Amino acid sequence: QSVLAQPPSVSGTPGQRVTISCSGSSSNIGSNTVSWYQQLPGMAPKLLIYSNNQRPSGVPDGFSGSKSGTSASLAISGLQSEDEADYYCAAWDDSLNGPVFGGGTKLTVL
Amino acid sequence: EVQLVQSGAEVKKPGEPLKISCKGSGYNFATYWIIWVRQMPGKGLEWMGIIFPDDSDIRYSPSFQGQVTISADKSISTAYLQWSSLKASDTATYYCARLYYYGSRWFDSWGQGTLVTVSS
Numbered sequence: 001q002s003v004l005a006q007p008p009s010v011s012g013t014p015g016q017r018v019t020i021s022c023s024g025s026s027s028n029i030g031s032n033t034v035s036w037y038q039q040l041p042g043m044a045p046k047l048l049i050y051s052n053n054q055r056p057s058g059v060p061d062g063f064s065g066s067k068s069g070t071s072a073s074l075a076i077s078g079l080q081s082e083d084e085a086d087y088y089c090a091a092w093d094d095s096l097n098g099p100v101f102g103g104g105t106k107l108t109v110l
Numbered sequence: 111e112v113q114l115v116q117s118g119a120e121v122k123k124p125g126e127p128l129k130i131s132c133k134g135s136g137y138n139f140a141t142y143w144i145i146w147v148r149q150m151p152g153k154g155l156e157w158m159g160i161i162f163p164d165d166s167d168i169r170y171s172p173s174f175q176g177q178v179t180i181s182a183d184k185s186i187s188t189a190y191l192q193w194s195s196l197k198a199s200d201t202a203t204y205y206c207a208r209l210y211y212y213g214s215r216w217f218d219s220w221g222q223g224t225l226v227t228v229s230s
Contacts, residue, residue, distance in 0.1 A: 047217060
């Protein structure tokens with residue numbers, strides 16, 4: 001059971017916008033920033049969003065993040081087939097004094 | 111360019127010891143925390159522990175305390191994850207990642223992963 005709750009799967013058609021939710025608590029998302037990671041099949045995770053809504057250079061602007069209270073969301077606009085991957089949220093947890101991850105959401109592009 | 115390069119895949123028998131590595135380059139390895147993450151087949155990411163190479167300050171996830179040992183040698187920019195006696199349930203891919211801490215925290219660079227297979 002992961003500390004941060006994500007839906008196991010989401011799907012969309014090319015060009016569509018999808019969102020992935022991430023729910024935590026006051027000791028993690030409620031008091032720290034959220035980051036998001038994309039894991040393509042057979043590959044290592046890659047940083048997608050940091051500090052709730054910042055994109056590293058090289059990440060397309062179709063990816064955006066937001067946070068409110070103890071929840072966060074990742075939005076993907078203009079869905080493309082190459083966006084098919086697993087997506088994970090993460091945040092520092094002050095009680096554990098370490099990071100916590102969501103269980104991951106598998107995005108399928110129909 | 112920041113890079114973390116991990117050691118190659120391993121196939122071991124239950125009860126055998128193992129030490130895998132993660133070598134950093136392109137930055138001051140000693141002054142950034144390194145995290146180890148487990149990903150069991152078809153499953154999500156789990157934090158195992160984190161080390162600050164400069165002084166080897168280590169924090170273990172409660173789930174992995176006593177199960178593994180994390181260490182680092184800053185002179186060769188390398189972090190390690192080791193087991194004294196492997197179990198079949200240790201079969202997984204293990205990733206190292208760099209923790210970037212600038213007010214907030216995130217993992218900005220990841221190793222390519224080391225697949226560990228434990229089977230009799």
